[in-house]
Amino acid sequence: xxxxxxxxxxxxxxxxxxxxxxxxxxxxxxxxxxxxxxxxxxxxxxxxxxxxxxxxxxxxxxxxxxxxxxxxxxxxxxxxxxxxxxxxxxxxxxxxxxxxxxxxxxxxxxxxxxxxxxxxxxxxxxxxxxxxxxxxxxxxxxxxxxxxxxxxxxxxxxxxxxxxxxxxxxxxxxxxxxxxxxxxxxxxxxxxxxxxxxxxxxxxxxxxxxxxxxxxxxxxxxxxxxxxxxxxxxxxxxxxxxxxxxxxxxxxxxxxxxxxxxxxxxxxxxxxxxx
Numbered sequence: 001x002x003x004x005x006x007x008x009x010x011x012x013x014x015x016x017x018x019x020x021x022x023x024x025x026x027x028x029x030x031x032x033x034x035x036x037x038x039x040x041x042x043x044x045x046x047x048x049x050x051x052x053x054x055x056x057x058x059x060x061x062x063x064x065x066x067x068x069x070x071x072x073x074x075x076x077x078x079x080x081x082x083x084x085x086x087x088x089x090x091x092x093x094x095x096x097x098x099x100x101x102x103x104x105x106x107x108x109x110x111x112x113x114x115x116x117x118x119x120x121x122x123x124x125x126x127x128x129x130x131x132x133x134x135x136x137x138x139x140x141x142x143x144x145x146x147x148x149x150x151x152x153x154x155x156x157x158x159x160x161x162x163x164x165x166x167x168x169x170x171x172x173x174x175x176x177x178x179x180x181x182x183x184x185x186x187x188x189x190x191x192x193x194x195x196x197x198x199x200x201x202x203x204x205x206x207x208x209x210x211x212x213x214x215x216x217x218x219x220x221x222x223x224x225x226x227x228x229x230x231x232x233x234x235x236x237x238x239x240x241x242x243x244x245x246x247x248x249x250x251x252x253x254x255x256x257x258x259x260x261x262x263x264x265x266x267x268x269x270x271x272x273x274x275x
Contacts, residue, residue, distance in 0.1 A: 045212010084210030149221025180227035
């Protein structure tokens with residue numbers, strides 16, 4: 001019954017708050033132009049923050065998940081999500097990737113909003129993983145997994161639904177490889193909220209923004225850190241590093257378009273909305 005209410009609360013909160021959040025963004029004038037040339041709400045992923053806050057409150061009160069895990073999750077989802085929202089609103093998108101921000105700092109002496117978000121995001125990740133068992137330097141590796149995982153979904157968020165599909169795929173792989181109840185329970189609210197929001201993204205009625213990508217990716221990284229064995233954490237870290245190195249030199253969109261299977265997954269669901 002406790003789990004049932006956990007799911008019901010999450011779904012109800014998402015369904016009720018999603019149109020309200022969209023209207024608030026329209027009233028605030030926080031819009032971007034979609035592929036049809038129409039202005040649509042940006043930062044729709046902000047809906048994940050209050051939904052997760054409500055679900056986490058229930059999970060903590062009902063002792064569905066340990067209070068320590070819930071508190072660390074709130075730090076990641078709210079902390080990284082708010083940083084993403086600030087970057088959505090005031091960010092300078094002229095530089096892409098860590099390399100672009102670093103080059104502007106070194107050669108032009110400019111501190112970009114993206115660089116500030118990356119530094120503060122790592123601080124938030126450090127806060128979330130500090131105190132976990134292990135030797136001192138391990139805390140930095142764990143924080144890197146959380147921060148890079150959040151940024152990975154940002155890198156994918158270039159086409160409708162792509163970042164969400166990446167989240168679903170990585171979460172599925174995690175649940176297959178790591179039979180940890182706590183991790184699955186922590187991911188459930190975001191999985192449900194993302195699934196409810198998915199048609200909005202696929203149809204170009206809203207853009208998820210950094211706020212959503214940060215919250216989803218950061219949470220995925222945190223559950224890996226909290227529940228996965230060391231070899232999976234190391235493997236995920238290497239995957240994240242490789243993805244970021246590729247992103248500095250290659251276009252994910254071109255890589256996906258050149259692979260029939262990846263292209264099929266990328267277009268899945270999107271084409272029916274675009275017709």
